[in-house]
Amino acid sequence: MADPNLISEAMRTAPTLLGEWNILVPMLGPLVVAAVSVMFRGKDRIQFSLALFGTLIALAGSVSLFFDVLFNGPQSLTMSGWIAPYGIAFTADMVSVIFAFVASLITLLIILYSPADIDKAFVKSGNYTMVLILLVGIHGSFMTGDIFNLYVWFEVILISSFGLLILGGEKIQLDGAVKYAFINLLGTTFFLIAVGLLYGITGTLNFADLYQKVADSDATGSLAILSIMFLFAFGIKSAAFPMYFWLPAAYHTPRITVSAIFGGLLTKVGIYALIRIFSIVFPDGNGAAFEIFTILGALTVLVGGLGSIAQVGLRRMLAYVLISGVGMLMIGIGINTPLAMLATIQYAVHSMLVMTGLYLIAGVIGRMAGSFEISKIGGIVMQYPFVAICYFGLALAVMGLPPFSGLWPKLMMVQAAFMNGDHWLVAVILVGSFLTIGGVGRAGIQMIWRGGDIDTPDGQYEPRGRRLEKHQLNIMMLPIVIIFLLTFLLGIFPEFLIQFANLAAGDLFNTDLYVKNTLGGL
Amino acid sequence: MNTVILRTIAPALTALMILFSLFVLLRGHNEPGGGFIGGLIAASAMALFGIASGVQAVRRALYFHPVSLTGFGVLMAAASGIPSYVNKVPFLSGIWWKIPLGNGEYFDLSTPMIFDIGVWFVVVGAITAITLTLEEVE
């Protein structure tokens, strides 16, 4: 054998600055901690501390990466020193770090909430470990600069979400998990088919390299079909209109923390992948992709809004509100102007925060009422006025009403639609928001103002279920209050988020920077 | 599955297969082989032992829970990227050390080898956990 050093010299990049390792921390940190926590399975106290520790590392890593990208532009690291199109590259631009930061924050909040929701038996079955692995997968998808690697991270997310979904193994969970598992498996398989065909046409898998190869390729017909296949695959992942049925079937079955982390993060990973693929691989939409985006998005908004009105279960209602939000994001991608992209990124941040908050508060309400049926919940304002205020605030935020964070991205979305001449989209956005007001507002009125459950006369107060213990309520309310304050502050001072989202949107339309960083212009 | 022949021969065969899996694992250093294939061979040894002597016997023989082995493997594979940090090369770069054996020969210790052993643990742990669960279901 030849001396291995000799061979690898030919492929090796220049010495790496240690600062470039920053991009690995949000993935590697939770992964190592998850590996340790697997080895300590069965010791429930250590599990919680480890999960907290791992998430804090991820949060610290994503914050430091955020500043890195803010000051120095996109960051890139190619594994084991192979030159970029051959090695697996990780590239973080502003979009990645914003998503990664919010994902870490939300996971941290959910882990803080968990002791009130997760029993010892669940901890021993690995609840926290799987949350950490889920976080690894999510960060990996945000950071990766390689389309096949993106597929691998999707599978990491998928397998840990399977585990979380069936934790406890009740009948309803198994039923929901069957649907979730098959549809999502099909979605990732379609993604893999598209990746394979894209490789066949272009001969590369690296995003930055694809950007150049796809632009130069003359196989426009095949590429147009491929772009629709990607749209289909990630549409399943993010629960867009014709492919959303699995979400309301599954998201109300597991524990509320699991619902919250799924609702807050998983669909947004699909949206992130759509943003990434359609900004760098198919920047012109290659055919009709962007028109299809707006049409699907519009239908998703309407179907989500109508579904939220029709539901009688609190968590299923929230699932449809989530779908409506996904539709809004799809519209933003479809309009495809810098302003629309800015609105999309801001809306994604807002939606991640608020949906998590709503699911968590649904957990509080469900716990105090002993049921998630809206008809069996009542009297919250009399029992726990503070919980009622928090629900009210988060509901206003998700409807897009001031003074919360939902207003500004919707406003900018409407503005972008007007400027693009898509007046019908404006109508859809407004009608969709109105329907959401109907769904969330109806549930709020009935759960909060009505004295007791369905047949209670007005004004009579009959507490149902068991009273929550004080310290348990505190644990549960802390993350909700943090989310409440965040969405309130983002509503009052929107320019704080807008400036970063603006940079992110700029990165999406100025792909040269991304390409140069990944392909070793450094 | 409880024939006398299988029960008699399974422990010996299991030991032989694990030995072979270690051989394949270390052979992967410079020739076809490696952690993944080696791990699969070891995992099939465990599955065979489980079929012959029951799941409980395998769990006792493994001592550690298979999932813990997976965790250990992931840790080891991740740790194999750390020397790159010291050498200022990107994550998971192959770094080779020549360890003198005293008689003029050198032993090539490398990070890919540590990574491969980590992969071996992951595969053994994960596949054994899956097969044991499946065997328990029946």
Added chain:
Amino acid sequence: MEFYLAILVGLIFAVSTYMMLSRSVIRLVLGVALLGNAVNLLIFTVGRVTREIPPIIPNGFKGMITGIANPLPQALILTAIVIGFALFSFVLVLTYRAYESLGTDNSEEMRIAEPEDVLVSELTY
């Protein structure tokens, strides 16, 4: 060679689609497994089938010599097989457990998470 492989891939896709249209969950599992194999074969095919030298750098050379087989599809397929195997075994156990506790493998009858339509007016208003 690619031509015949492409036809084979198409056939397997067709078979797996037919399987997945079934109401029986166990056929669905088999359909998904077939689909995974079809995709692997697809990646193998789009990597171009060549009958050349294995992609190993010979002794004394510093880089690849020409005419080698494409190693990338093989790496991709290996990854996809491993992931597919893990997911397949999960789905198999999940299906079995679901069959045990729901008492049916007919997806039409799996209505616990999504009960039959109830009149909203009776429940809420």
